[in-house]
Amino acid sequence: MSVRRRVRAVRFETRGPGDVTGLEKAFDRGELSPDGVLCLIGKTEGNGGRNDFTRELAVRAFSAVFERRLGLTSEAVEDRVVLSFSGGTEGVVTPHVVAFSVEQDSGPAPDGPRLAIGVGATRRFAAHEIGRMAQIDETARAVAEIAARANIAPRDVHLVQMKGAIPSTTPAEERAAEAAGLPLRSNMVWSRAASALGAAVATEEVSRDALSDDALCRDWSLYSTTASCSAKPGLDRTEIVVFGQSPSWGGDLVVDHTVLADMLDASAVDALMQRLALSPGDDRLVGAFAKSEADPRGTLRGHRHTMLSDDDISDTRYSRCVVAAVVASRLGDPRVYVSTRAEHHGPEGGGPLALVARVR
């Protein structure tokens, strides 16, 4: 008979992108064990853009903790722990990290499904596959396999955190692809879009039949409500963490999700909180993970917004600031993770929100 597993999660604040004291304390107090940690998801106070070096600083600093504690090289840590940092704590957001570990569950069998986590990756992609059905299909396959291995049913997946592949290309490859009538799509927009749709297929939210190379970044009625993908130039496979509910896992954590119809959709947050029996400021809350986007049509509930025509401040910063404020004002807690750009992540101008909480 297989041993039951459980997730432990510790959320801690940071005083800067390189501040690892929260993690060190969690290890020192025995709240987490370094060798059980599967992933860290955190927000750092950068701009979230091309010249945001806070993510690199955080990765270096947190990797060094595992190197020292586990006696590993930085490469070995990279293979073992997903370090997922997102820049941008605009407005109320408190820079913070949630660390997730998996261990054997020696407690009594739980009275219902519990949070389960699976980690994995796609195969390596060729540049010409990015933003096309090849990427969607392989992402769907990988997400489905990871979920299955963790014993999470497709419909019980609540968050698919992905670092999307963007293989490097040469000018020669680009010209060849253009000549062949299939210009390369190996950039952030397309990789995020295909990753989200891959997740949507795996979770059975979107039928594979509804998809095509042409539907990407065109038919916005097709979307995932669980994907959260950022794409990284130079990465040639997509790294994936699947969070879901499973009847075969133990512990005291659960996860659920919703989708905000637009940036002001506070009622979606309220409904999700109600399902998890969370009140504002509830200390059972462990993590809040959302995607945001300034509505590309330039309006919000029929009224003009100015986020897309501001040349002083990027719309990505505004959209994170807004969604974080709305979500935090319902949760009563500014420790929310909001990442931006949400192609096929929820409807246009909206985006997914997942909450991890302790059961009562």
Add this chain to the structure above:
Amino acid sequence: MSVRRRVRAVRFETRGPGDVTGLEKAFDRGELSPDGVLCLIGKTEGNGGRNDFTRELAVRAFSAVFERRLGLTSEAVEDRVVLSFSGGTEGVVTPHVVAFSVEQDSGPAPDGPRLAIGVGATRRFAAHEIGRMAQIDETARAVAEIAARANIAPRDVHLVQMKGAIPSTTPAEERAAEAAGLPLRSNMVWSRAASALGAAVATEEVSRDALSDDALCRDWSLYSTTASCSAKPGLDRTEIVVFGQSPSWGGDLVVDHTVLADMLDASAVDALMQRLALSPGDDRLVGAFAKSEADPRGTLRGHRHTMLSDDDISDTRYSRCVVAAVVASRLGDPRVYVSTRAEHHGPEGGGPLALVARVR
């Protein structure tokens, strides 16, 4: 027997700071009469700072409408209509204007108190009075007088919109004041602070006895819940518009207010909406007016925020973005007016919110 007055209000969106078509249409349709207009309160898409010229553009453009319609010079328009524009439509905010006019009410007597508006100004201030009891006392006197003239009881005042005086000074005056042991406080911070406390005395929220030159910008437990002051260098008297409820006014508009305890205080918004029987997206809403501030202590509900240590984006922009998002997410409407910097406007990190709505 005196004739009953009533307020009419029209809210319109703008396509830019110089776009006056909304006002022109309201005149052309007879929704407002140019010679009855008392004040315009609007948000423009600037940065709200020293190099924000959108306010000047809006004032020029809207003044020109009144000049043309009423055959007046720009100086005469300035004496007659309060043109109050605030820069900064960060995040979801739709650039918009609310125009208020007063006219005789020929309808039946209302079944309860209604929105009343009074306009006026303080006497001229000397620079050494700014930020001290002299400014507080004169502001309190002027607010009280304006409210009384409009037949608004002190406790029925809900919004005191002020453009605070900052008389120009010479280096000689500054040196003389310093030598006399009373350094000048003739700047935005002090003028806003004294204006708010003046309003608080007039509305009987703060006792005059609790105040002193030393209490300003020091004892943050003293504050107004109705003031909304921006201060303007070169202005030597404070311009005031008082909004309140009065039993002797007619029409179909009412006003009420609350104070947000902090930036995430969505429940204060909810309670205010309930008192006005407003549901999200309610078309009875005519105007929402708030003040915001990034908590100067650097934390929000005990958790760090990064708004005050960001050298790329001003905390004023973040705080407007956050409060507007929180308020708009409850109202279901992005046409909210949020102005920033809130010394003695509500508690530290919080701020007042007033809503004008049509009765059911």
Add this chain to the structure above:
Amino acid sequence: MSVRRRVRAVRFETRGPGDVTGLEKAFDRGELSPDGVLCLIGKTEGNGGRNDFTRELAVRAFSAVFERRLGLTSEAVEDRVVLSFSGGTEGVVTPHVVAFSVEQDSGPAPDGPRLAIGVGATRRFAAHEIGRMAQIDETARAVAEIAARANIAPRDVHLVQMKGAIPSTTPAEERAAEAAGLPLRSNMVWSRAASALGAAVATEEVSRDALSDDALCRDWSLYSTTASCSAKPGLDRTEIVVFGQSPSWGGDLVVDHTVLADMLDASAVDALMQRLALSPGDDRLVGAFAKSEADPRGTLRGHRHTMLSDDDISDTRYSRCVVAAVVASRLGDPRVYVSTRAEHHGPEGGGPLALVARVR
């Protein structure tokens, strides 16, 4: 016998985009006559981007001066005076305006060619013409005609200041154009590019035979050294002011130009100053007009620059700041006009510079 004409030019500083006192003084002192003014070229302290409203404010304010002085409507002023304002006074640049008027020259015949100015426009463009040979050809024709009318030989043109056409389009037009295999190019990049190449043909710098629809925004070896074009959405013809040297004009002003090979090309500035016998801080200098661009290849003299990967500050702001600093440091004068984005305006990463000065 035809009467000789001359240009008068007055340069004045502004305290803000709406400050017209410099122009009023020039009129009051008789330095310029309102009915002789052909164009104003000025820099305002905006961001030069989509949400830069300082240009609109300046146009309104300066137009009002002509309306009042000449008893004209704003539409009539628009037809009569070119009001050309460019946002962005980054770094050392002093917000300023140069006003040019043309009048009869009653003085003695000059001892050499003098500054001549011609004003005109292209015919109206259809959206599908923008960024293609049709726009180039018509721009070349118009520039040549304007120069000829002002008796400026093609090789004596030194500055072609243009407001480039960008006709509005409908989604239907866009789809039709795409279906026809000729996707619309009706945007700023293409309109600036075609305008510059049109000027280059008129001034005989580029052979018409070397050009094609495909060469635009592709073959950067083709460029004008006199064009300075900004493009304006909604404008359906290109407005043109040609500055050159003419043997048939009088007065005491001359113009000459050079091209900076890159942003650091101070020696080009030095050589141009020498030709005009200008020393640093020389009060004979009347106007300096340049175009700038952060080298799109990401390097400068083989070394990396970071202007194109900065998500906090736009490269347009950096490039204006840099070129203005370099030019001003040679001229010893921070009153320089630098406009940005320079497709086919000088070589990649470089740009034209024209100086107007009084003869000795």
Add this chain to the structure above:
Amino acid sequence: MSVRRRVRAVRFETRGPGDVTGLEKAFDRGELSPDGVLCLIGKTEGNGGRNDFTRELAVRAFSAVFERRLGLTSEAVEDRVVLSFSGGTEGVVTPHVVAFSVEQDSGPAPDGPRLAIGVGATRRFAAHEIGRMAQIDETARAVAEIAARANIAPRDVHLVQMKGAIPSTTPAEERAAEAAGLPLRSNMVWSRAASALGAAVATEEVSRDALSDDALCRDWSLYSTTASCSAKPGLDRTEIVVFGQSPSWGGDLVVDHTVLADMLDASAVDALMQRLALSPGDDRLVGAFAKSEADPRGTLRGHRHTMLSDDDISDTRYSRCVVAAVVASRLGDPRVYVSTRAEHHGPEGGGPLALVARVR
């Protein structure tokens, strides 16, 4: 007989704040020896402000190189190598580092004085000493001692690179100091100011008798032409690197300096280049180190600048961008180090510039 020393310097570009490949290569090629390195001075592509984490990233990354190569802890590296990174590569600046090492000189005696470097620190400061004569005197003593140890005469000092002390303080200390009539000055402005004046005393540019607690940040006619200080909160002693010319050092490097009278003072750069026989683009140039400041009086050569009233972009960014552009345009090289805020570093609105070059 004492052994002659010499400086070796290697300048390398970086692809990001954490890119150490340039240093690794210099070690691998034997151009530098890890155990001889005294200091690294570099520019990183951050904003140079409070939320600039690129410096921390660079320090971590470069420290790790020395830890690995020398088998030391990070604390030991910190004691041994001065890692001085300054954020802000606005405009043309190439992110780059100059590494300086000292070793025995086995070559023939040089034909003149050569670059000498000394490293050291002041004693620990109490918070109440900062920004007052106590800090000036101790800084002067330390600079003089370091220079003397390196056999550099006071007048042969050309660059005093300092990380200025700002001891942490408690609210109790602050209140006590205020009560005693000597409010604490323990912040960046005062620490930079006192550091610069300390250097000026040591180099005999300013007489100790001309100084007083009141002269700081008030009498701007007193200044150093060699200081380059940035101040660091939490540091309780000032770290100092002195660069000068010495007759007893060997090698092929020399240093000289000038002071820019204002931001446009290109002629000062030209004169300095002439003294060092440097032509534009000269590959004998090894390092250029400058301080910049937007003139606090708001004008430049009598003309208004807008750097101090821009609420979108900090004046520190503009001033670095401008001075770097002016210096780079003369040197023909964008690898220049410009640090900002220059209290008592050169005259108001100006600042020092030092060049290190190889002799011919």
